[in-house]
Amino acid sequence: MPATNPPTRPALRARYDERRQALIDAAAKLFAERGYEQTSIGDLSEATGLTAGGIYHYTSSKEDLLIAICDELLDPLLEQARAIASTDASPDDHLRQLVRAWLLHIESHIPHMLVFAQTRHTIEREPRWRAVRRKRKAFEQILDSVLVAGETDGSMSFEDRGLALLALLGMVNYAPQWLKPGGRRSAEEIADVWCDLFLAGDE
Amino acid sequence: MPATNPPTRPALRARYDERRQALIDAAAKLFAERGYEQTSIGDLSEATGLTAGGIYHYTSSKEDLLIAICDELLDPLLEQARAIASTDASPDDHLRQLVRAWLLHIESHIPHMLVFAQTRHTIEREPRWRAVRRKRKAFEQILDSVLVAGETDGSMSFEDRGLALLALLGMVNYAPQWLKPGGRRSAEEIADVWCDLFLAGDE
Amino acid sequence: MPATNPPTRPALRARYDERRQALIDAAAKLFAERGYEQTSIGDLSEATGLTAGGIYHYTSSKEDLLIAICDELLDPLLEQARAIASTDASPDDHLRQLVRAWLLHIESHIPHMLVFAQTRHTIEREPRWRAVRRKRKAFEQILDSVLVAGETDGSMSFEDRGLALLALLGMVNYAPQWLKPGGRRSAEEIADVWCDLFLAGDE
Amino acid sequence: MPATNPPTRPALRARYDERRQALIDAAAKLFAERGYEQTSIGDLSEATGLTAGGIYHYTSSKEDLLIAICDELLDPLLEQARAIASTDASPDDHLRQLVRAWLLHIESHIPHMLVFAQTRHTIEREPRWRAVRRKRKAFEQILDSVLVAGETDGSMSFEDRGLALLALLGMVNYAPQWLKPGGRRSAEEIADVWCDLFLAGDE
DNA sequence: TATGAATGAGCCTTCATTCAT
DNA sequence: CATGAATGAAGGCTCATTCAT
Numbered sequence: 001m002p003a004t005n006p007p008t009r010p011a012l013r014a015r016y017d018e019r020r021q022a023l024i025d026a027a028a029k030l031f032a033e034r035g036y037e038q039t040s041i042g043d044l045s046e047a048t049g050l051t052a053g054g055i056y057h058y059t060s061s062k063e064d065l066l067i068a069i070c071d072e073l074l075d076p077l078l079e080q081a082r083a084i085a086s087t088d089a090s091p092d093d094h095l096r097q098l099v100r101a102w103l104l105h106i107e108s109h110i111p112h113m114l115v116f117a118q119t120r121h122t123i124e125r126e127p128r129w130r131a132v133r134r135k136r137k138a139f140e141q142i143l144d145s146v147l148v149a150g151e152t153d154g155s156m157s158f159e160d161r162g163l164a165l166l167a168l169l170g171m172v173n174y175a176p177q178w179l180k181p182g183g184r185r186s187a188e189e190i191a192d193v194w195c196d197l198f199l200a201g202d203e
Numbered sequence: 204m205p206a207t208n209p210p211t212r213p214a215l216r217a218r219y220d221e222r223r224q225a226l227i228d229a230a231a232k233l234f235a236e237r238g239y240e241q242t243s244i245g246d247l248s249e250a251t252g253l254t255a256g257g258i259y260h261y262t263s264s265k266e267d268l269l270i271a272i273c274d275e276l277l278d279p280l281l282e283q284a285r286a287i288a289s290t291d292a293s294p295d296d297h298l299r300q301l302v303r304a305w306l307l308h309i310e311s312h313i314p315h316m317l318v319f320a321q322t323r324h325t326i327e328r329e330p331r332w333r334a335v336r337r338k339r340k341a342f343e344q345i346l347d348s349v350l351v352a353g354e355t356d357g358s359m360s361f362e363d364r365g366l367a368l369l370a371l372l373g374m375v376n377y378a379p380q381w382l383k384p385g386g387r388r389s390a391e392e393i394a395d396v397w398c399d400l401f402l403a404g405d406e
Numbered sequence: 407m408p409a410t411n412p413p414t415r416p417a418l419r420a421r422y423d424e425r426r427q428a429l430i431d432a433a434a435k436l437f438a439e440r441g442y443e444q445t446s447i448g449d450l451s452e453a454t455g456l457t458a459g460g461i462y463h464y465t466s467s468k469e470d471l472l473i474a475i476c477d478e479l480l481d482p483l484l485e486q487a488r489a490i491a492s493t494d495a496s497p498d499d500h501l502r503q504l505v506r507a508w509l510l511h512i513e514s515h516i517p518h519m520l521v522f523a524q525t526r527h528t529i530e531r532e533p534r535w536r537a538v539r540r541k542r543k544a545f546e547q548i549l550d551s552v553l554v555a556g557e558t559d560g561s562m563s564f565e566d567r568g569l570a571l572l573a574l575l576g577m578v579n580y581a582p583q584w585l586k587p588g589g590r591r592s593a594e595e596i597a598d599v600w601c602d603l604f605l606a607g608d609e
Numbered sequence: 610m611p612a613t614n615p616p617t618r619p620a621l622r623a624r625y626d627e628r629r630q631a632l633i634d635a636a637a638k639l640f641a642e643r644g645y646e647q648t649s650i651g652d653l654s655e656a657t658g659l660t661a662g663g664i665y666h667y668t669s670s671k672e673d674l675l676i677a678i679c680d681e682l683l684d685p686l687l688e689q690a691r692a693i694a695s696t697d698a699s700p701d702d703h704l705r706q707l708v709r710a711w712l713l714h715i716e717s718h719i720p721h722m723l724v725f726a727q728t729r730h731t732i733e734r735e736p737r738w739r740a741v742r743r744k745r746k747a748f749e750q751i752l753d754s755v756l757v758a759g760e761t762d763g764s765m766s767f768e769d770r771g772l773a774l775l776a777l778l779g780m781v782n783y784a785p786q787w788l789k790p791g792g793r794r795s796a797e798e799i800a801d802v803w804c805d806l807f808l809a810g811d812e
Numbered sequence: 813t814a815t816g817a818a819t820g821a822g823c824c825t826t827c828a829t830t831c832a833t
Numbered sequence: 834c835a836t837g838a839a840t841g842a843a844g845g846c847t848c849a850t851t852c853a854t
Contacts, residue, residue: 004651007816016817035324037240041845053847054818062845118321120380121238163388163396166381167374174373177323185366193362194370200403244828245410256830256836265828413837422837441730443646447824459826460839468824524727526786527644565802569794572787573780573803580779583729591772599768600776606809650849662815662851671849 001064004057020058023048024072025111027065032111036066036119066119067132073112074135077105081142091150096195098143099172103187106175113176140169156199168198223261226251227275228314230268235314239269239322269322270335276315277338280308284345294353299398301346302375306390309378316379343372359402371401407470410463426464429454430478431517433471438517442472442525472525473538479518480541483511487548497556502601504549505578509593512581519582546575562605574604629667632657633681634720636674641720645675645728675728676741682721683744686714690751700759705804707752708781712796715784722785749778765808777807 002020007013026047030039041062045052059065084097106113116123123129123136144165150156158164171194179187209223210216229250233242244265248255262268287300309316319326326332326339347368353359361367374397382390408426413419432453436445447468451458465471490503512519522529529535529542550571556562564570577600585593615629616622635656639648650671654661668674693706715722725732732738732745753774759765767773780803788796 170377576783
């Protein structure tokens with residue numbers, strides 16, 4: 001994904017990775033604030049201290065930064081979700097842990113989430129975004145399978161499981177638009193409150 | 204907002220309004236599909252049959268189209284919401300009617316909603332978008348006041364009303380991303396299922 | 407090929423075609439002098455009086471200009487060659503007429519020829535240049551068929567017809583590098599001298 | 610011409626020369642295939658295994674490589690031509706030997722020749738290319754003087770010696786575009802066939 | 813000696829908008 | 834009213850070259 005092959009010598013490689021990371025983070029922040037299209041390479045240059053040309057040592061294109069942002073968002077989230085879902089806790093526990101991890105991840109990746117949402121029309125439409133699309137779907141699939149398990153063992157019951165899942169996705173995905181780290185409620189508390197709400201009908 | 208004063212003779216005025224409407228709708232559709240920035244006046248020209256120059260007879264700028272899209276989305280919604288909230292039905296009824304009207308409106312304005320969501324970073328940031336911002340807040344305020352009324356008269360109870368409202372906003376605002384008119388569930392059914400879910404904890 | 411559809415109203419269309427022609431000619435001249443890559447759109451802008459942006463009303467890309475130059479070179483040449491070859495003159499006459507027409511065309515399209523030669527590595531390599539490549543081959547094929555006819559009716563004889571054709575192609579294609587219109591020898595005289603030379607062995 | 614002074618110790622010097630040679634040859638090949646401007650230092654780096662920075666140990670600039678390619682082409686050719694022309698063979702023999710040597714040299718320097726042809730507009734125009742230009746002219750001068758000698762001693766006669774020379778230059782300079790080493794005809798055979806053709810009118 | 817980071821100028825192209833006709 | 838020509842600013846990206854390490 002970078003323009004040139006990253007260095008192989010460990011010391012240089014470390015510095016390289018660090019700077020690429022800083023670039024991606026700066027991009028996430030600016031893209032979230034101004035929008036992807038409204039952020040120019042010049043803006044990125046100003047924000048990072050790299051020259052416009054120099055940026056291309058750390059990324060092959062502006063769009064590559066977008067992909068990197070999505071990957072940074074989705075890869076660890078998916079990994080955690082898989083880890084949680086593979087334990088032998090109850091579906092109810094699974095769900096609560098998933099939502100907690102999810103909101104915690106969002107809380108620490110707010111710009112990433114905003115960028116991800118903002119770019120939906122590209123991600124969902126362009127063939128070259130299939131990999132990202134797949135990750136999103138895999139995560140949602142894990143959530144759904146937990147709901148299925150809950151229905152199966154009788155611990156949950158939904159009028160319409162599909163609609164319930166969409167409700168859950170909606171409420172959590174909306175969080176980055178108002179959630180402030182260090183706010184009145186921690187991500188975990190929010191997760192708990194929402195899980196209570198979401199599971200309330202099951203008694 | 205149009206570039207030149209719209210015609211005043213009724214016949215001409217009707218044709219004018221019709222064309223402006225067609226332009227706004229085409230813009231909503233294209234903006235939703237490709238994104239606002241990725242849609243050029245040329246694309247609009249192709250989609251409407253108007254020439255690039257001709258478009259400026261019906262709008263003063265590309266951004267004006269964006270505002271018009273938001274207004275078309277928010278004005279009737281707000282009007283309906285006010286009408287509903289001003290009846291003397293119960294908070295519970297108010298909420299159910301509001302969500303139903305809201306989802307119906309979304310169903311018939313999916314592109315508008317997608318554009319609205321996609322442009323969040325502009326709407327929430329730029330001073331010149333204050334009017335739109337205010338409408339969004341007014342609508343949310345109506346919803347909140349219904350929840351307050353529900354709490355007051357004891358028909359609803361929330362662990363955290365703020366979080367509950369945000370959950371509601373999230374789930375409904377997410378709908379345009381998956382809702383298909385003519386799908387398995389009507390907007391009204393969805394509204395009912397969700398209201399059941401949302402109000403489940405209150406019994 | 408132009409960026410936008412050319413106008414359809416006759417008067418405008420005439421002006422449009424005229425300006426596109428002027429642009430192509432200017433491009434041929436500059437490309438021949440400095441090389442295609444070394445000529446910037448800015449140079450073209452300066453040479454034509456159009457702004458850099460305005461150039462794109464008359465062409466869709468810099469490469470489109472290159473294609474147009476090649477077409478302007480090859481299309482009429484091929485047409486003339488076909489006309490000549492389809493008469494029932496003798497092979498010897500055919501050849502003399504062909505070489506004459508060819509050199510006359512070169513004389514009036516020297517920049518085009520220089521550009522064509524200079525861009526060989528692109529034309530012969532890139533798939534998207536196949537159409538141009540085909541025209542070149544069609545012309546050479548006509549020449550060869552005349553030589554074949556000459557051999558068949560005994561009016562010509564070659565040690566190696568393939569090598570003879572390549573010699574002919576070489577000498578004529580080299581002409582644009584030294585030929586000056588209005589020079590000591592007219593294109594027709596040169597054609598005659600060379601045909602004498604080329605056919606000398608046949609007596 | 611190299612960037613830094615080449616090493617003086619013999620062993621190092623040998624390695625240095627070898628690498629510079631490999632660089633020039635790689636450059637000739639790539640420039641011929643893709644064009645000089647379309648070949649980047651990065652491409653050269655990839656083709657040679659040198660790093661981008663490392664290339665500048667063996668050349669002072671990209672243009673220096675171009676000059677080196679031309680020199681490698683012209684210097685030995687000119688040397689051979691002078692050697693041949695200074696023997697006391699007949700003009701006819703001189704010519705045949707020259708064309709043979711010339712085509713043999715082309716056959717072993719096809720990329721060089723293609724690059725040379727492709728860069729004509731630079732070589733013939735820029736003052737700093739005068740040295741190369743002079744070598745080309747010197748070679749052509751030798752050819753012409755042989756034709757003059759042939760006319761003088763009556764062994765050759767031309768309708769127009771200038772045009773005859775230009776024909777010869779054209780046909781031979783065109784060879785790199787179709788000649789394949791190891792093809793049906795050896796360079797020497799081609800030289801003989803063409804000399805026959807070229808001298809046919811003289812009997 | 814060699815590497816990879818960095819530069820900075822330049823290039824092609826797009827596009828919202830204006831305006832004469 | 835409507836058209837198409839024209840503008841000019843900006844944008845993403847490439848690349849030959851330099852230089853500290």
